[in-house]
Amino acid sequence: MFGGTAETCPSCGATLVDDGDGMRFECHSCPAGPFFMEGGVLVDAWDPQRRRGNAKACLACGGSLANAERTEAWEDGDNAATFDTCPSCGFENPL
């Protein structure tokens, strides 16, 4: 386990910049990331190999969308695109 909030970029090795809450990190040295801390493990939100099935990570909080509620396009009457509502923070993640 890591002692502090100094995480390194899995892509280029640079020190990641903590977004402020210790949960979201960005690399300012390469286009990788953002990265999210999930259960003590740094997860690249955009790495397809990290995605298990269609269980994506919430773009806002990094939580799993495995149990997210899916709203199809126009199901709400005013949403032009399908989105998954994050069960953790309620953010509407576009597909």
Ligand SMILES: [Zn+2]
């Ligand atoms: Zn990097």
Ligand SMILES: [Zn+2]
């Ligand atoms: Zn969320």
